[in-house]
Amino acid sequence: MYENYTFKPDEVLEYLRKSRSDDPTLTVEEVLSKHEAILSEWSIRNMDAAVPEEHIYREVVSGETIADRPEMIKLLKMIENPRIRGVLVVEVQRLSRGDLEDAGRIIKLFRYTNTMIITPMKIYNLHDEYDRDMFERELKRGNEFLEYQKKIMNRGRLLSVSQGNYVGSVPPYGYDRTVVMDGKRKCPTLKINEEQASVVRMIFDLYVNHDMGRQKICNHLDELHIKPPKGTHWSPETVVDMLSNVHYTGKVKWNWRKTVTVIENQEAVKTRPKSKDGDFLIYDGKHEAIISDELFEAAQAKKGRNHRAKPTTKVRNPLAGLVYCSCGRAMSLRYYKRPDGTERSAPRLMCDGQFRCNTGSCRYSEILIRVNDILECSIADFEVQLKNDDALSTDLHKKMISQLEVKLEDLKNKEINQWEKYSEEGMPKEIFDKLNEKVLKEQADVSAALAQARASMPSPVDYQERINCFTDALEALNDDSIDAEKKNILLKNCIDRITYSRERPVRMVGAGHHGTWTDTPINLEVKLRL
Numbered sequence: 001m002y003e004n005y006t007f008k009p010d011e012v013l014e015y016l017r018k019s020r021s022d023d024p025t026l027t028v029e030e031v032l033s034k035h036e037a038i039l040s041e042w043s044i045r046n047m048d049a050a051v052p053e054e055h056i057y058r059e060v061v062s063g064e065t066i067a068d069r070p071e072m073i074k075l076l077k078m079i080e081n082p083r084i085r086g087v088l089v090v091e092v093q094r095l096s097r098g099d100l101e102d103a104g105r106i107i108k109l110f111r112y113t114n115t116m117i118i119t120p121m122k123i124y125n126l127h128d129e130y131d132r133d134m135f136e137r138e139l140k141r142g143n144e145f146l147e148y149q150k151k152i153m154n155r156g157r158l159l160s161v162s163q164g165n166y167v168g169s170v171p172p173y174g175y176d177r178t179v180v181m182d183g184k185r186k187c188p189t190l191k192i193n194e195e196q197a198s199v200v201r202m203i204f205d206l207y208v209n210h211d212m213g214r215q216k217i218c219n220h221l222d223e224l225h226i227k228p229p230k231g232t233h234w235s236p237e238t239v240v241d242m243l244s245n246v247h248y249t250g251k252v253k254w255n256w257r258k259t260v261t262v263i264e265n266q267e268a269v270k271t272r273p274k275s276k277d278g279d280f281l282i283y284d285g286k287h288e289a290i291i292s293d294e295l296f297e298a299a300q301a302k303k304g305r306n307h308r309a310k311p312t313t314k315v316r317n318p319l320a321g322l323v324y325c326s327c328g329r330a331m332s333l334r335y336y337k338r339p340d341g342t343e344r345s346a347p348r349l350m351c352d353g354q355f356r357c358n359t360g361s362c363r364y365s366e367i368l369i370r371v372n373d374i375l376e377c378s379i380a381d382f383e384v385q386l387k388n389d390d391a392l393s394t395d396l397h398k399k400m401i402s403q404l405e406v407k408l409e410d411l412k413n414k415e416i417n418q419w420e421k422y423s424e425e426g427m428p429k430e431i432f433d434k435l436n437e438k439v440l441k442e443q444a445d446v447s448a449a450l451a452q453a454r455a456s457m458p459s460p461v462d463y464q465e466r467i468n469c470f471t472d473a474l475e476a477l478n479d480d481s482i483d484a485e486k487k488n489i490l491l492k493n494c495i496d497r498i499t500y501s502r503e504r505p506v507r508m509v510g511a512g513h514h515g516t517w518t519d520t521p522i523n524l525e526v527k528l529r530l
């Protein structure tokens, strides 16, 4: 249809009016400026220029009838000018809404002044019978009007997004909504919420630079008592959504995700299914970025990998797999760095589910000192045992066994003597039976004691070997040139498990404390590998 008609910008008038069907939360100015953007997009595409300002009629105070619309009255006068060939509106209903008298008047005026009605969807030439029919039907359209309006609205929203505006009703976490002026036009956009933005930066930093997974990031944020965007705890889904939110790089996104009506429990429910890749368009936004493109890309690359498999994860904590919280969860090493990589505070060892079990964390250096002590004490202990204690106890045990062996031998000889006396020396049977019963019982008792003594013989501990092993681990732990993985292997040769517990410190109040924390003791239960 467009091909049949060409216009010059000064041959066209533009008419803008808010109607009842527009979003009631928007002001007249907001609606008109959206519509103006749609129409100027059309003008530039079809006439290479926008309609001149003096040809634009903005109905700010509007009634339903033409008589109540001062700008409309001016416009209808203007179309009597033969130079004017068309009136541009977002849709025909902007000219009149179904009032038959008004509609008839408009049709007559446009028809006899040879003025076309131009909408982005279609151009109506009212000399043409078919177009006239269409136009009348459009004006009278009632129920379908809102659907049509939504289409227009979406066009307006897409246009707004393509201009870098943020059109969503809820700002992404890290931003607040705001309005900036672009010429005369109010543009909705985002401004950084510094408090939230620092959390966003922390999430990207932990994820990309500190190899922390989603759940760990959530636990970490909960520990710091950072309020999540919704609910009481951070959820991995929220973190994942944030890690892929392009708004943080200063972009805006137009989502093709449509509202779909589905039937659930015999009720129609509107849902917005998650969009697939490629279902959206990305434009440069008017707002400031929180995350650099490089960091954002690194997060995307990382998300693409399979997190569960972790084939190349390097051990960064020498105590990995050794220290467990009293609640049963592993204790993890946490680093606290600023986005530029410098240390914000000393690394800490912390239960993976701390916000649930409420165990106090401790500085990593504190636990290293304690492990160091454990190794040193064990070595000293082994040296003592190597010298005397244990060798002695093994000897005693051996002596006891040989004594029992001698005793059993004696009892066997005793029994043989009894048989000799009974058969060769004529011992009375009643006496032999009594003596024999007694010696057999004694033999049984000694045999049982011997069996038990042999079974409980301590397995010889090679204390020299243990001393060497613990010394290796101790030296490695204090040697900065040895990597965490090697330290971890050496420590695991010495220690089976360390169970950690500590009451959560509380902040002290009152003069002189200046908000320092109580120093609750760290309890370690150590199971050595022997």
Ligand SMILES: [Zn+2]
Pocket: 325, 326, 327, 328, 329, 351, 352, 353, 354, 357, 358, 359
């Ligand atoms: Zn715990």
